[in-house]
Amino acid sequence: MTPAFLYALVGIVLFSIGLYGLILYKHLLRKILAINILGSGVFLVMVALAARTGDAVPDAVPHAMVITGIVVAVSATALALALMLRVDAETGQAVLPEDREE
Amino acid sequence: MRKIKLKILEKKPSLFTRLTLGILMFLLAASLAYAVWSLPTQALGLSAEVAKNVEMSGVSNPVTAVLLNYRSYDTLLELGVLLLALFGVWSLGGVSANKSSFVNPILDFLSRFLVPVFILFSGYLLWVGGFAPGGAFQAGAVLAAAGVLLFLNDWQLERKYSGFSLRFVLVLGLVLFVAIGFGFVFLDRVFLEYPPQLAGGLILLIEAAATLSIGISLAALFLGRDPSVKSDSKIDTGVHK
Known part of the structure; x- marks a missing residue:
């Protein structure tokens, strides 16, 4: 196995962990991190x-x-964080509408 | 600023959900790994084409040649995305400044020492990008890091600079890029095509402007609000709690 494939496999594992977190967690900060x-x-x-x-x-x-991609990801993250703060300011919960608990 | 509660009312997802999702993700990872595994171990990709034309690109670093010459469309649009994200953040009304009355003396001392070094290093990265790893993005990121350090020390942009001057620097990279791209359209070339003998200088010029714009945009994204708007003038969210 060449190092290139090892790194690619690590990338796939990171991708799967991120997708797991994105689906499972409700808090928007967790989703953004995922x-x-x-x-x-x-x-x-x-x-x-x-x-x-x-x-x-x-x-x-x-x-x-x-x-x-990295620069775009960083700017998208910043926008997402600003949106999250706004959602939290509006609703008191930093979650998506369908996950909101009254 | 109200603290964002990370825990919220989040109940831990049931074991069944976690297990099912875990198995699904494992299967996904396994199939992706299989797909990667079945790729040939040797693949030149486009590296031969990149190497063949690198002498005409004006720079000798192939990554910079791709970014600023072969695929400069990507870089141009990406500068646009960065600017759009910043407008998005500003239009959301921004975060009220998280003022701490305590200024960390170590941070204060270190920033005074480090910020000039960061700016110098940013210039170095910009220059070295022509022939070695480096370039506008890396230089911009280092510049932004200097800005973040300053903001952590409660530094504020003087009001006279936060209006037109700031906006001018923010759009400079994109405007210059488009202007140079269109400039040669009138000289019988296609959009974003540079004459090989001028390419090196043009790329450095575009990269210098892009470094400034990227660095200041990223730092402004970290600040999270338009500095020309008073930080205590909260935008009415229309919700009365």
Whole structure:
């Protein structure tokens, strides 16, 4: 097993853990954290699979996509956190409407 | 600021739910692992094409060549996404500042020392991106880290800079990118295509502007509200508790 595949497998595990948390937990902060873990897994798979070039330089295209993706993920997280704070300010609970408890 | 309760009324999901979901996720992970496993161990992807044209791209770092030349559309749109996220955060009325009366002396001392270093390092990363790992995003992230340190010390942007000047820097990267992209359309080239002999300088120019915009946008996202709006003027949420 090459290191590239090991990293890709770790990425898949991170993705699955993130999806588990996203589905299971109701609190929006947990969901946002879960999405970030899930996204990190995807990035790790992309970067790892780009390294299957033997001794040559790894494929730069997935690397560039991941850099772009990281910035987008960070800004999406910031927007999500702002939305969460607003939801909490409006309803007193940082959960989605269907999970709200009266 | 009211503390967000992390525990809420969250009852622990039943063992059945957790177990079912756990098994499902395991199956998902196993099938994804199988899919990855069956990929060829050697795959050049697009690295040959990237290497073939890197001399025409104006930079020798292939990742920067992809980001700012071959696929500059991605980077352009991504600057747009960053700006949209910031507008989204600002339009939500923002978070009331979490004021602490206590300024940590260690943090205070360290930031005075570190912020100039961060700014210098950001410039270094921007320059080095042409031929080694680095570039606008990394430099912008370091710049944003300097901003976060300042905000943690209750630093505030002077009011005279928080209006037009701030907005100018925020949109600078995107505007310059689009302007240069369109500029060459009039010289019989397609959108975002640079002449090879000018590409190096243009990329550095775009990256410099993008670094500023990315760094300031990320720091502003951390602040979480429009600094030109008074922090104590809470936007009426329309809910009376």
